[in-house]
Amino acid sequence: MRKVFFVITLVAIGCSPRKEKNEYQTLVEYEGHYEYLGKTTIDLVASEFDTVLYAVLDNSKYPLTYIEKDSFVNIRNNPVVFKRDGSGKIFSYRSGGQDFKLLNKEFEKMEMFPRRELFGNADNYSYGIPENKNDGLVSGDLFKEFSNPETIINMVKETIKGNFPEVHGILIFKNDKLVLEEYFYGYDANTPHQLRSANKPLIGGILGIAIDKGFISSEKEKLLPFFAAKYPNIDNLDDRKKEITIENFLTYRHGLDCENNNADSKGNEMLMMQSEDWVKYTLDLPMVAIPGQYSSYCTGCALTLGNLVEIATNEKIEDFAKKYFYQPMEITNYKWDFEPNPSSKNTFSQMYITPRDLVRLAKMFKDGGIWNGKQVISKDWIIKTFDMEEGDYGYLWEHKYFVIDGKRYNSYLASGNGGQKINIWPELDMITVFTGGNYNSYELYGKSTPPNEMIPNYILRAL
Numbered sequence: 001m002r003k004v005f006f007v008i009t010l011v012a013i014g015c016s017p018r019k020e021k022n023e024y025q026t027l028v029e030y031e032g033h034y035e036y037l038g039k040t041t042i043d044l045v046a047s048e049f050d051t052v053l054y055a056v057l058d059n060s061k062y063p064l065t066y067i068e069k070d071s072f073v074n075i076r077n078n079p080v081v082f083k084r085d086g087s088g089k090i091f092s093y094r095s096g097g098q099d100f101k102l103l104n105k106e107f108e109k110m111e112m113f114p115r116r117e118l119f120g121n122a123d124n125y126s127y128g129i130p131e132n133k134n135d136g137l138v139s140g141d142l143f144k145e146f147s148n149p150e151t152i153i154n155m156v157k158e159t160i161k162g163n164f165p166e167v168h169g170i171l172i173f174k175n176d177k178l179v180l181e182e183y184f185y186g187y188d189a190n191t192p193h194q195l196r197s198a199n200k201p202l203i204g205g206i207l208g209i210a211i212d213k214g215f216i217s218s219e220k221e222k223l224l225p226f227f228a229a230k231y232p233n234i235d236n237l238d239d240r241k242k243e244i245t246i247e248n249f250l251t252y253r254h255g256l257d258c259e260n261n262n263a264d265s266k267g268n269e270m271l272m273m274q275s276e277d278w279v280k281y282t283l284d285l286p287m288v289a290i291p292g293q294y295s296s297y298c299t300g301c302a303l304t305l306g307n308l309v310e311i312a313t314n315e316k317i318e319d320f321a322k323k324y325f326y327q328p329m330e331i332t333n334y335k336w337d338f339e340p341n342p343s344s345k346n347t348f349s350q351m352y353i354t355p356r357d358l359v360r361l362a363k364m365f366k367d368g369g370i371w372n373g374k375q376v377i378s379k380d381w382i383i384k385t386f387d388m389e390e391g392d393y394g395y396l397w398e399h400k401y402f403v404i405d406g407k408r409y410n411s412y413l414a415s416g417n418g419g420q421k422i423n424i425w426p427e428l429d430m431i432t433v434f435t436g437g438n439y440n441s442y443e444l445y446g447k448s449t450p451p452n453e454m455i456p457n458y459i460l461r462a463l
Contacts, residue, residue: 111186140177196416
């Protein structure tokens with residue numbers, strides 16, 4: 001997902017970096033494990049690294065801003081007041097007309113340093129060839145595969161310094177070798193990371209398998225007939241909507257009034273996620289164009305296609321994917337609960353996958369659907385997946401390119417809120433994978449996530 005749905009009702013102090021020690025201790029007073037919306041919980045964690053108090057939900061960090069003692073605002077300027085007992089200790093906070101209790105001051109805190117052991121000594125970082133784990137990824141030497149590898153070494157050092165905040169993982173796979181694997185903020189090779197919208201292209205691949213196996217005859221089929229039994233009445237039904245094909249949703253050329261980042265669009269993600277059934281909400285949207293006319297990025301498309309797999313195969317997409325997508329790839333360390341409804345308001349029906357497995361999945365797509373000699377997805381589907389116009393979408397993948405010193409570098413991109421970036425660079429025989437936690441970066445910082453700067457200024461220049 002490109003934007004977070006829930007509103008962080010808990011807000012607190014956000015100070016500028018590297019403040020005095022006593023200011024950090026002031027933040028510690030607000031730390032704790034608190035009640036949250038919908039019988040869930042949320043953590044407040046003070047960061048000694050940058051002297052900021054963060055709200056942490058599902059391992060997602062959100063910086064919070066100080067107004068005055070016990071009075072705070074969140075990123076949407078919603079006020080919050082902390083309450084103290086007779087002895088002056090905080091016991092709850094009030095926000096949005098609700099009181100939320102402090103449950104526990106003793107809780108497992110998220111790591112706040114990029115590399116605690118190198119704090120203040122980033123120049124002591126020493127590159128090491130990634131470990132061979134017998135998972136199908138061969139390790140290689142960065143210095144042998146790049147002509148100017150020092151720019152990548154500098155990128156890692158800048159990340160350790162905190163100049164690229166909340167980058168959780170950086171992996172580079174070049175010439176069929178894993179030449180860089182670095183993790184930060186307590187993440188490691190065995191930690192499945194949330195993907196947000198970066199899982200949409202994977203749903204496209206799973207749908208391709210359903211078509212390969214004959215559960216659906218073709219992506220050229222009309223979409224709505226598959227949902228006739230589940231949704232006998234579709235709103236705003238007209239001749240244009242009846243013509244929507246599965247392929248129209250795969251390429252975001254749906255013709256619906258659905259554009260994620262347009263607040264005026266009736267199908268924008270924030271509005272969709274307030275509905276009781278996200279697939280029905282998407283299919284009910286009014287038409288604004290002829291299907292196939294132009295692309296418009298719409299989260300509801302991928303969710304609808306995931307539900308289509310369930311209808312066509314008569315089983316949950318998680319079960320279908322386990323048999324035909326993950327098991328052939330020998331991927332077991334992942335999590336996925338596909339529920340396109342309010343039960344997923346905090347998890348967005350997203351996948352959680354380790355960065356190394358993301359490299360393996362990207363390699364499978366890059367190699368025509370083959371992994372370790374097994375045809376996981378048909379070559380024909382992969383060809384159609386990456387058959388896209390400049391700067392547009394294929395089968396839920398995006399064409400992303402950078403121009404550096406007059407030279408263009410093309411890639412196929414799976415991207416997710418927070419800095420999840422899976423780029424396949426076919427002309428460079430390279431895959432880059434970033435995971436991160438810069439959720440809603442434009443709203444917070446007024447700029448895009450760090451990988452959009454790191455890739456052109458460091459990795460591509462290392463070539």
